[in-house]
Amino acid sequence: MTPPVRPRLLLIIGVLAALLALAGAAAAGNGGFGPTSPASPNAEGIATSFWFVTALVLGVFLLVESLLVVFVVRFRRRKRPRDADGPQIHGSNRLELAWTAGPVLILFAIAVFVFAKLPGIIDSPDATASGGPLRIEVVGHQFYWQFRYPNGVIAIDRMRAPAGRPVVLDVTAPDWDVNHSWWIPRLGGKIDAIPGRMNTTWFRANEPGFYEGRCAELCGAFHAKMLTGVEVLPQADFDEWLTTAFSAQHQADPALGRELWEGVCAKCHGLAAEGGYGPTLAAATLTNRDALETVIRNGRALPGRNVMPSVGRDWTAAQLQSLYAYLEAEFGSQG
Amino acid sequence: MASWLVTVDHKRIGILYLATAGLFFLLAGVLALLIRIQLARPDQSVLTGDSYNEVVTMHGTAMVFFVVVPILAGLGNFLVPLQIGARDMAFPRLNAFSYWLFAAGGIVFALSFFAQGGAARTGWTAYPPLSVLSPGNGQDLWILSLHLLTVSSLAGAINFIVTIHNMRTAGMSWMRMPLFVWAIEVYAWLLLLVLPALSAGLTLLLLERRFPGTFHFFVPEDGGSPVLYQHVFWFFGHPEVYIMILPAMGIISEILPVFSRKPAFGYKAIALSTVAIGCFSMIVWAHHMFTVGLSNYLNAWFMVVSMVIAVPTGMKIFNWLATLWRGNLSLDTPMWFAIGFLSIFTVGGLSGIYLAAFPIDWQVHDTYFVVAHFHYVLFGGSLFAIIGGLFYWWPKMFGRFLSERLGKLTFALLFVGFNVTFFPQHMLGLLGMPRRIYTYSEGGLWQAYNMVSTVGSFLMGVGVLVFMLAIARSRTGRRAGNDPWLGDTLEWYTTSPPPPHNFDTVPYVTSARPLSDLRRSLKERSAL
Numbered sequence: 001m002t003p004p005v006r007p008r009l010l011l012i013i014g015v016l017a018a019l020l021a022l023a024g025a026a027a028a029g030n031g032g033f034g035p036t037s038p039a040s041p042n043a044e045g046i047a048t049s050f051w052f053v054t055a056l057v058l059g060v061f062l063l064v065e066s067l068l069v070v071f072v073v074r075f076r077r078r079k080r081p082r083d084a085d086g087p088q089i090h091g092s093n094r095l096e097l098a099w100t101a102g103p104v105l106i107l108f109a110i111a112v113f114v115f116a117k118l119p120g121i122i123d124s125p126d127a128t129a130s131g132g133p134l135r136i137e138v139v140g141h142q143f144y145w146q147f148r149y150p151n152g153v154i155a156i157d158r159m160r161a162p163a164g165r166p167v168v169l170d171v172t173a174p175d176w177d178v179n180h181s182w183w184i185p186r187l188g189g190k191i192d193a194i195p196g197r198m199n200t201t202w203f204r205a206n207e208p209g210f211y212e213g214r215c216a217e218l219c220g221a222f223h224a225k226m227l228t229g230v231e232v233l234p235q236a237d238f239d240e241w242l243t244t245a246f247s248a249q250h251q252a253d254p255a256l257g258r259e260l261w262e263g264v265c266a267k268c269h270g271l272a273a274e275g276g277y278g279p280t281l282a283a284a285t286l287t288n289r290d291a292l293e294t295v296i297r298n299g300r301a302l303p304g305r306n307v308m309p310s311v312g313r314d315w316t317a318a319q320l321q322s323l324y325a326y327l328e329a330e331f332g333s334q335g
Numbered sequence: 336m337a338s339w340l341v342t343v344d345h346k347r348i349g350i351l352y353l354a355t356a357g358l359f360f361l362l363a364g365v366l367a368l369l370i371r372i373q374l375a376r377p378d379q380s381v382l383t384g385d386s387y388n389e390v391v392t393m394h395g396t397a398m399v400f401f402v403v404v405p406i407l408a409g410l411g412n413f414l415v416p417l418q419i420g421a422r423d424m425a426f427p428r429l430n431a432f433s434y435w436l437f438a439a440g441g442i443v444f445a446l447s448f449f450a451q452g453g454a455a456r457t458g459w460t461a462y463p464p465l466s467v468l469s470p471g472n473g474q475d476l477w478i479l480s481l482h483l484l485t486v487s488s489l490a491g492a493i494n495f496i497v498t499i500h501n502m503r504t505a506g507m508s509w510m511r512m513p514l515f516v517w518a519i520e521v522y523a524w525l526l527l528l529v530l531p532a533l534s535a536g537l538t539l540l541l542l543e544r545r546f547p548g549t550f551h552f553f554v555p556e557d558g559g560s561p562v563l564y565q566h567v568f569w570f571f572g573h574p575e576v577y578i579m580i581l582p583a584m585g586i587i588s589e590i591l592p593v594f595s596r597k598p599a600f601g602y603k604a605i606a607l608s609t610v611a612i613g614c615f616s617m618i619v620w621a622h623h624m625f626t627v628g629l630s631n632y633l634n635a636w637f638m639v640v641s642m643v644i645a646v647p648t649g650m651k652i653f654n655w656l657a658t659l660w661r662g663n664l665s666l667d668t669p670m671w672f673a674i675g676f677l678s679i680f681t682v683g684g685l686s687g688i689y690l691a692a693f694p695i696d697w698q699v700h701d702t703y704f705v706v707a708h709f710h711y712v713l714f715g716g717s718l719f720a721i722i723g724g725l726f727y728w729w730p731k732m733f734g735r736f737l738s739e740r741l742g743k744l745t746f747a748l749l750f751v752g753f754n755v756t757f758f759p760q761h762m763l764g765l766l767g768m769p770r771r772i773y774t775y776s777e778g779g780l781w782q783a784y785n786m787v788s789t790v791g792s793f794l795m796g797v798g799v800l801v802f803m804l805a806i807a808r809s810r811t812g813r814r815a816g817n818d819p820w821l822g823d824t825l826e827w828y829t830t831s832p833p834p835p836h837n838f839d840t841v842p843y844v845t846s847a848r849p850l851s852d853l854r855r856s857l858k859e860r861s862a863l
Contacts, residue, residue, distance in 0.1 A: 012750070015751050015754070031762060031780060032759075032761070032762025032763065032764075032766040032784065033765070034765060035698050036765065036766060036767060043698075045694065046694050046695055046697065046698045047698075049692060049694055050689065050695050050698070053689055053692060053695065057685045057688060057689075060681075060685060061681065061682065064652060064656070064677075064678075064681045065678055065681065068656060068659075068677055068678055071656065071659040071660055071662075071664075072664060072666070072674060075595070075659060075661060075662050075664045076664045077663055077664055077665050077666070080663050082663075082665055082821065083596070084596060084663050085597070085663065086595060086596045086597040086662040086663045087597070087661050088597065088598055089597065089598070089600065089657075089661070090598050090600070090602065091601040091602065091603070091604065091654075091657075092600075092601075092657075095601075095653070096601055096654075099650060099653040100646060100649075100650060102649075103649040103650075104646055107642045107643075107645060107646070107688075110688065110692060111638070111639060111642060111692075114638070114692045114693075114694060114695070118694060121694045122631060122694075176556050178464045178465040179462055179464070181626060181701060181769075183769070185698065185766075185767040188697070188698075189626070189694065189696075189697020190626050190697055190698070190701070191626055191697070192627045194561055194562060194627060194628070195554075195555040195556070196555025196560065196561070197560075197561075197627075197628065199627075200628075212767070213767075214772070215769070216626075216700070216702065216769040218388070218462070218465065218770075219465060220384075220388075220465060221383070221384035221385045221388065222384055223384070223388075223772060224384060224772035224773045224774050224775065225384075277383075277384070301470070307468070307470050
C-alpha cells in the first residue's frame with residue numbers, strides 16, 4: 001500500500017540542490033545572504049554579529065536537517081508490515097540533558113558575542129579632531145523626512161553629511177503625525193520616529209557616496225514612497241554646502257522650495273500638480289499664499305477616504321516663503 | 336442540515352469551526368496572492384497604496400484570528416473530549432455560543448471590506464497614532480470583529496480548561512494525557528491570560544477613535560503614548576504566537592509516534608517544555624519593540640529571555656527526531672506533513688535567534704526577513720501541522736480517508752511552493768526591503784527575488800486547490816475502520832465517525848498510549 005519513497009526523496013533533494021545552487025550564485029555578490037555592505041562602524045558591528053550568529057545557526061540547521069533526512073531514509077518502512085513496532089524506547093535523561101545544555105551553550109556564546117559588540121554599535125566615537133559630532137534633527141512626517149542642521153538649515157528627504165565624522169541623529173515625529181522608522185541599511189540599524197518621543201542614533205560614513213534608505217514603519221498610503229538617503233560628502237564640500245544653504249535659507253530660497261514641493265507635495269499631487277492620490281492643483285491655488293498656508297498648516301479632511309495630513313504645521317516662515325517662491329516661479333506664469 | 340445550526344455536540348461544533356476557518360483560509364489566501372501579484376515586478380499598480388494596506392491588514396488579521404486560532408479551536412473541540420474519554424465538553428451550550436460568536440465576528444470582519452472608507456488598513460498590529468487617525472469605519476469594524484472573537488475565545492478557553500481538568504476518564508492522570516491535550520491545556524491558559532490585554536487595548540483604541548478630544552490614551556497630541564499601545568498589544572501578541580504554534584506542535588507529537596510505531600521519545604520533556612514555553616512566552620513581548628528606543632538594559636533583558644525560549648523549543652525538536660530514530664516509518668500524508676513541519680519549523684526557529692539579538696534586529700526588524708521568519712513558523716509550522724492533522728483525523732471525523740495520492744501531491748506542492756515563496760524573502764529583508772510597502776522601484780536582486788517569491792506563491796495556490804479536490808473527493812473516499820492508522824489514543828477506540836455520545840465504554844487508562852496497550856494485551860491473549 002505504501003508507494004515507493006525514492007522519487008519523492010529525489011524531488012526534495014533536487015529542490016534543495018537547486019536552492020543551494022541559487023544560493024551559491026547569489027552569494028557571489030553577497031546577494032542578500034548578509035547585511036548589505038556596511039559603511040559605518042555600527043553597521044559593521046551589526047554585520048559581524050550577524051555572521052557570528054549565522055556560523056552557529058548554520059551548524060544547528062545542518063545537524064537537524066541531515067539527521068531528519070538520514071532518519072527518514074534509513075528507518076522508512078520498506079518491506080516491514082505496517083504494524084511492526086519499533087523498539088519501545090521512552091526516552092533518555094542523558095540525551096535530554098545533552099540537548100538542553102548544547103543550545104544553552106550556543107545561546108550563551110551568542111549573547112556574550114553580541115554584548116561584547118554592543119558598545120561599538122550604540123556609542124558614537126568621539127571626534128575631537130573634527131570638532132565633535134555633528135547633530136542633525138530627523139523628523140518623520142507623512143510622507144517625507146525633514147532634517148534640521150545645528151545652524152537651522154533645513155533639508156527634505158536627502159540628508160547631506162560629512163565623511164569620516166560621527167553624525168548623531170535625534171529622531172522623532174511631530175505630535176500630530178504617526179510612527180515612522182529611520183533606516184539607512186548601510187549606515188546602521190533602524191530607530192523609530194515616534195510622536196512625542198526623542199530617539200537617538202548615529203553613524204560615521206567611511207566613504208563619500210550616496211546611501212539609500214526608507215521608512216520602515218507602516219505610516220499610511222505612501223509608506224512605500226517615503227524614500228530617503230544620505231549623501232556623504234568630503235568635509236570641505238559639506239561645509240561649503242552648509243554655509244551656502246545657510247545664507248540662502250535666510251529668505252525665500254527656491255532651491256529649498258523645490259525640495260519641499262518634490263518631497264512633500266508632489267508625492268500625492270504629482271510633480272506638475274497634475275493630481276494623483278491628491279486632487280489636481282490649479283495654478284491659481286498654488287499661487288494663493290493665504291489659502292496655501294491654511295492647507296499646509298492644517299491639512300484637509302476630504303469627504304470620502306482621503307485625508308490630507310497637516311504636512312507643514314511646524315514649518316518656519318522661511319520654509320513657506322521658499323515654497324511660495326518656487327511655486328510662483330514654476331506655476332505663476334501659466335496662471 | 337438544520338440540526339447543525341442548533342447542535343451542541345462538540346464534534347459537530349469542531350467541524351463547523353474547521354469549515355468556517357477553511358473559508359477564511361481561502362479568502363486570506365486570495366489576498367496573499369494579490370500581494371504577490373502587486374510585488375511581482377517593480378512599479379506595478381495592480382493595487383494602490385491604500386488598497387494594498389487594506390489587503391495586507393486583512394490578510395494578516397484573517398490568518399491569525401480567523402484561520403489558525405479557530406482551526407486549532409476546531410481540532411481541539413473535536414479531539415479533546417475523545418482523547419480524554421469524555422462524552423462532550425464540560426459546557427456544550429457555551430461551546431456552541433463560542434462558535435457562533437466566532438462566526439458573527441467573521442461576518443463583521445468579512446463585510447468590513449464594504450465599510451465607508453474601505454477595510455482597516457493599518458496592519459494587523461493597528462499601531463496608533465495611525466490607527467486612531469485612519470478615516471472611515473473599517474478600523475472600527477475591525478475592532479468590533481476582534482472584540483467578538485476575543486469573547487468567543489475566552490469562553491472556549493474556559494471550556495477547554497474545565498473539560499481537561501475534570502472530565503478525564505478513569506486512570507488518565509496528567510502524565511498519561513495525550514500530548515495534544517497538553518498543548519490545548521497550555522493554549523487555553525494562554526488565551527485566558529492574555530486575551531483580556533488585547534480586549535482592553537482595542538477598547539481604548541475604539542474610544543480614542545470615536546471620541547476624539549475626550550480620551551487621551553495613545554495619541555501624543557492629547558497627552559497619550561503610542562508606545563503604551565505597543566506594550567499592551569505585544570503582551571497579548573507574543574503569547575498569541577505560541578497559542579498558534581503549541582497545539583500544532585501537539586499534533587506533531589501525536590503523528591510522529593503513530594507513524595514511527597514507537598512511543599513519543601521523552602513524553603515528560605515534551606509535555607513540560609510545552610508548559611515552559613507557555614510561561615516564558617508571557618515575558619518576552621518587547622522583543623517586538625527593539626526599535627522604539629527602549630533602554631538597552633530592557634532590550635538586553637528581553638533578548639536573554641527570548642533566547643531562553645529557544646531551549647525548550649530545541650528540546651522538542653530533538654525529542655521528535657529521537658522518536659523517528661529506529662522506528663518503522665510509514666510515509667503516509669500525515670507523516671509527510673509532520674516531516675515537512677520539522678524541517679521548516681527548524682528554519683523559522685533559527686531565524687528567530689537573529690531577531691532576538693537586538694542589535695541584529697535593528698537591521699532586520701520590520702523587513703521581509705521578519706515576514707519570512709514568521710511565515711516559516713506560522714505557515715510552514717502551524718499550517719503544515721494542521722493540514723497533516725486533517726489528513727490524520729479525517730477518517731475519524733467522516734469515516735472516510737482523504738486520497739493519499741492527492742495528499743502527497745498537496746504536500747509536494749506546498750513544501751516546494753512554500754520554500755520558493757518565503758526563503759528568498761530573508762534575502763529581500765537583508766537587501767533593505769521593508770515589509771508593508773506596496774511597491775518598489777529597484778531592479779536587480781529585488782526584482783528577481785520578488786518574482787521567485789510570486790512564482791512560489793502560485794505553486795502553493797495550486798497545492799491548496801489540490802487539497803480542496805481531495806476534500807471534495809473524500810465523500811466517496813475509501814472507508815476507514817475505527818483505527819486505520821493503529822493510533823495510540825482513545826479517539827481511535829470508538830467508531831469512525833464516533834456516535835453522538837462518543838463511547839459505549841472506555842477502557843481504564845494505564846499509560847499515555849491506551850490503544851497501544853490494548854492492542855498488545857489482545858495480541859498476548861490470542862497468543863495464549
